[in-house]
Amino acid sequence: MSPRRPTILDVARAAGVSKSTVSLVVRGSPTVREETAKQVRAAMAETGYVYNRAAANLRASSVGLIGLVINDLRNPFFTEFATSVQMALSAQGYATVISNSDEDGALQAQMVGSMIEHGVSAFVISPAYGQEAETFEQIARAGIPCLQVLRQVDMRGDLFPFAAFDYARGGLLATQHLIAQQARNIAFVGGLPDRAVTTERMTGYLEALRGTGMAPRSFPGRTSRAFGAEMAALLSRRHPEIDAAVCFNDQVALGMLSGFARQGRTVGTDFRIVGFDDIEDCGQVWPRLSSVACDIAQFGRDTAAALLDWVETGQHPPPMRRAPVALAARESSLGFGSEGKSP
Amino acid sequence: MSPRRPTILDVARAAGVSKSTVSLVVRGSPTVREETAKQVRAAMAETGYVYNRAAANLRASSVGLIGLVINDLRNPFFTEFATSVQMALSAQGYATVISNSDEDGALQAQMVGSMIEHGVSAFVISPAYGQEAETFEQIARAGIPCLQVLRQVDMRGDLFPFAAFDYARGGLLATQHLIAQQARNIAFVGGLPDRAVTTERMTGYLEALRGTGMAPRSFPGRTSRAFGAEMAALLSRRHPEIDAAVCFNDQVALGMLSGFARQGRTVGTDFRIVGFDDIEDCGQVWPRLSSVACDIAQFGRDTAAALLDWVETGQHPPPMRRAPVALAARESSLGFGSEGKSP
DNA sequence: ACTCAATTTTGGAACGTTCCAGTAAGCAAT
DNA sequence: ATTGCTTACTGGAACGTTCCAAAATTGAGT
Structure with a gap:
């Protein structure tokens, strides 16, 4: 099948230049005359050349x-x-x-x-x-x-x-929002106990509760939909006085949503829920799920940019600012009268 | 930061053998005496050697x-x-x-x-x-x-x-199941028009309908949740006689589920839905979504195995059999009386 | 001790790039 | 013409492995 892949040398021969010149063209160096470059590119096409990164890496030791x-x-x-x-x-x-x-x-x-x-x-x-x-x-x-x-x-x-995102602020916003919606007894549900991600979100929750006279009720555990569904059943049975929940993430919140649906309770009026992460599903379920919006796509792009900067300059980057979060309020916490997003 | 990474040569020197021997040890060749191998491994640990695949690839041309x-x-x-x-x-x-x-x-x-x-x-x-x-x-x-x-x-x-999976059979099973559930007017919803994946699923749907006197009603379009939600609205408004749907995939089906929930219609009794793929969410929503189960994890493992076989033996693999599918019947098509999985 | 085969080890030549220190060519100013 | 300077190109030496043919060692059988 393979009569040997053409190398930079074959291209050089076909174009009538040296291998070094071909190498420069391949890497888009500006020092080579446009006319020459054109010939080289033609030769590359003609020979069916494909760049061999393994070899390049070996020499240049950087793999991309x-x-x-x-x-x-x-x-x-x-x-x-x-x-x-x-x-x-x-x-x-x-x-x-x-x-x-x-x-x-x-x-x-x-x-x-x-x-x-x-x-x-x-x-x-x-x-x-x-x-x-x-x-x-x-x-x-x-x-x-x-x-x-x-x-x-x-x-x-x-x-x-x-x-990471500003998890503490997210917990704070979610809880304040529920308080504004007249919730009287707000639980925090889900998240692995004693992990920084969990405790940070909980910190915001506790801060919002402070001074309101409401007692905090934390139910850490796991982070899955299944856990959310279990908790919906448990809260209905054992803690009927709780009328709202800040969830560790959207998975848990979505689980609670279907858990309550199964019991015939209406989330948004009987019980208010806010999730965390604002994944796409939040806008696709009914009632739509309120959530702490994290612009994860932007965060991904920023991460990539910061990393490449580090790789290319060799400069250890400065400690990063926590990425901002915002509350996306939907029916699961607002009920069905109004709609919209609060700050 | 880097006083040069140790190479195979440094290891060889430290172990008092030749670089070739080290190379053999690295690759786990059986031809090297165990005692020697042990020394080499010790030397590797001592020098902090890490294998350089780029170099290996260059020579061996196979990158893993x-x-x-x-x-x-x-x-x-x-x-x-x-x-x-x-x-x-x-x-x-x-x-x-x-x-x-x-x-x-x-x-x-x-x-x-x-x-x-x-x-x-x-x-x-x-x-x-x-x-x-x-x-x-x-x-x-x-x-x-x-x-x-x-x-x-x-x-x-x-x-x-x-x-791929046996899409046609999936469409068939889903439709037969809805017929068995007394659906009288079954639509096929979603999927990009004229794509093999869509037409295959539809083929099974059409086959199941043949001879029942029911007329096929196809609504291809897109493959997203949003499309499913739109279609739920459209069907209620314009085609109230339709009382069941085979969906192109679970995304569309889940979208329909929330679309109907929004209208206050109860899926499972008012309207029956079967999805396709049986993603994890199917068991996590309420009503739980019936779906054509594709064992995608197994399929992934089989794919990997077939591919590695091809890579390692160089033998073009035989044409592959369509992977089997099965119907997972849940509340969205069964209603709320009974539960379970039908074949 | 000596032969022969089997086992284990070895040094040098690749592999296809990039890097570097140049050489050659072009051109302006002397 | 010579010098200097810039721009465009070049040939050889690396990079760290694997491959290969051959050398060294081992060990059993005489």
């Missing part, structure tokens, strides 16, 4: 490959993020190796190892819990730039910059 | 990198597939470069080009429509194995093997 490790790629929030990062990197000529660690720390460490071998120039990691030490040590040892996003794991010295 | 190009990575069905393939490949020591073409043929061609440069050993593509010619020609020209999955684009000679 970025590693993206995500703890749960099935969650639409992370999918959206991964997609956005991948597309932004792709636009800059970088390819993205994506891995789903599936919340398995050991798997994560293994994948990171494999990516290092492949010579990725940088990492973006939304880490799984467990095995953090090994994972991050490998990266640090190899001296590869790495951005930790969305989730932070406990580390003795924060080796790597961390970027 | 598989390209996965998906038309819509935000759709959970495809996410699940991508995840499954990636994890299966990862278990075999291959890394996966994932790209989302976002239904953009030009983007797809560009991404495929970039992956070829990166030296991927094979492709798995669920193609976007448009630019097929360029995309597949590039791959054919480079002589890279490629599996086309889930969707097929029109090609003069089917250059690449195609694997």
